[in-house]
Structure formats: structure tokens, C-alpha cells
Amino acid sequence: MIYASSYSYHPDRIEFSETEEKEKNTTNYILEKIDDNKTNLTVDFYMQKNIAKQIIFNVARKKKIEENFRRSLQNLEGLVKEIKLPAACHTQIYLAGALKSSFEYMDLLNK
Amino acid sequence: MKWNSSAKQTENGEIPFHYTQLSQLKSEIQPEPFPVLDFSKKVKMISLSKDYETDIITLFHATGDFNYRSRWQYGVKAVEEVNHFCHVVECAAVV
Numbered sequence: 001m002i003y004a005s006s007y008s009y010h011p012d013r014i015e016f017s018e019t020e021e022k023e024k025n026t027t028n029y030i031l032e033k034i035d036d037n038k039t040n041l042t043v044d045f046y047m048q049k050n051i052a053k054q055i056i057f058n059v060a061r062k063k064k065i066e067e068n069f070r071r072s073l074q075n076l077e078g079l080v081k082e083i084k085l086p087a088a089c090h091t092q093i094y095l096a097g098a099l100k101s102s103f104e105y106m107d108l109l110n111k
Numbered sequence: 112m113k114w115n116s117s118a119k120q121t122e123n124g125e126i127p128f129h130y131t132q133l134s135q136l137k138s139e140i141q142p143e144p145f146p147v148l149d150f151s152k153k154v155k156m157i158s159l160s161k162d163y164e165t166d167i168i169t170l171f172h173a174t175g176d177f178n179y180r181s182r183w184q185y186g187v188k189a190v191e192e193v194n195h196f197c198h199v200v201e202c203a204a205v206v
Contacts, residue, residue: 006148014171017148026153029174033167041170045157046150057156066157068185073161075183080165080173 024048041076043069112136 005019005026012033019026030042045065047057112135118127163170173179177190 039167039170042160046153071185
């Protein structure tokens with residue numbers, strides 16, 4: 001089970017995170033505008049501080065998860081070319097700078 | 112706030128009441144700060160970055176909308192939304 005755990009908006013920088021309920025691992029997404037048609041995405045994966053779990057992660061899981069993320073970012077390249085948003089959508093997001101919660105940003109995406 | 116008075120006519124007689132506009136109070140309400148996740152108890156294990164030939168809003172839709180998640184996130188077969196919690200259905204291999 002994953003829940004939206006944070007969200008911040010600026011026209012040139014959007015940041016949001018999702019947290020896995022059980023282990024509390026968090027994936028943080030940072031979108032930064034380069035220009036009107038180019039955007040950088042940074043994906044950071046966090047886990048709870050725990051030396052033993054961190055060591056186990058580095059030894060047993062990090063390589064695979066990193067590769068999964070890499071493939072995901074590659075897949076995203078094709079998807080963004082398919083998405084065509086109506087102009088109103090862009091206006092809605094830009095006006096949504098006062099969103100109060102992650103739930104509200106999810107509701108906005110679903111409109 | 113300016114209070115006004117009026118009365119409601121009922122079958123049992125007149126009921127006087129006072130009322131006022133609350134618009135001023137609403138305009139004074141400060142927006143809540145954005146929830147900021149506390150990373151102090153967490154450690155960053157992986158960080159990847161990539162540029163995309165698209166605007167920031169389109170990329171936000173692609174990444175933030177769970178409806179698209181299974182189309183790009185490796186290992187995610189489907190996303191089932193339960194209220195505001197999303198149950199991510201993962202499978203071992205995705206072609």
C-alpha cells in the first residue's frame with residue numbers, strides 16, 4: 001500500500017513523494033523545468049535509518065531496484081510523448097499553487 | 112463584522128434572529144503550509160535523474176497520476192485505488 005506523503009508546487013519545480021506503508025520506504029520525485037519543452041526528473045529512494053537494513057539493502061537489493069528505476073525512467077520517455085493535455089489542464093495546475101495536501105493534488109490530477 | 116437582525120415568520124409566530132456575513136473571516140484564513148516530509152529519519156539509498164523533452168505539467172501528469180503508473184513503472188502491473196491509498200499490484204516480471 002502506497003500513499004502520497006508530500007507535495008510542493010512552484011511553476012518551475014514540483015516535488016512530491018510516495019511512501020510505502022509497511023516499511024516506510026519513500027520515493028521522492030523532483031521535477032525541474034529546464035525550458036518550456038524540457039524537464040528534468042530526479043527520483044530519490046529513501047529508507048528508514050537502520051544500519052543493518054541499509055547494509056542488507058546495499059548488498060542484496062540496491063542493484064536490482066536501481067535497475068528497475070532506470071528502466072522506469074526509460075519507459076517514461078515514451079509515455080510523455082503520448083500524453084496530450086488540454087490547455088485548461090495546464091492552467092489548472094498553475095493555479096493550484098495553494099493546494100493544501102497531497103490528496104488535493106491527486107484529486108487535481110484525476111480531474 | 113456587521114450584524115443585522117431579521118425575523119422568520121412561522122405558524123407559531125415570529126422568531127427574531129441576528130445574522131452577519133462571514134466573508135471577512137474567510138479572507139483572513141491563512142493557507143495551511145504544504146506538508147513537508149521529514150527526511151531526517153531516512154537515508155537516501157538511490158538517486159537517478161533524467162531529462163525529458165516535455166513540459167513540466169505533462170511530466171507531472173505522467174509521474175504523479177497513478178492511472179499511468181503501470182504504463183511506465185517497472186514491476187507495477189496495476190494500481191488499485193482505495194480511497195486515497197493506492198494498492199500497487201506488483202508482479203515479478205513485466206515484459
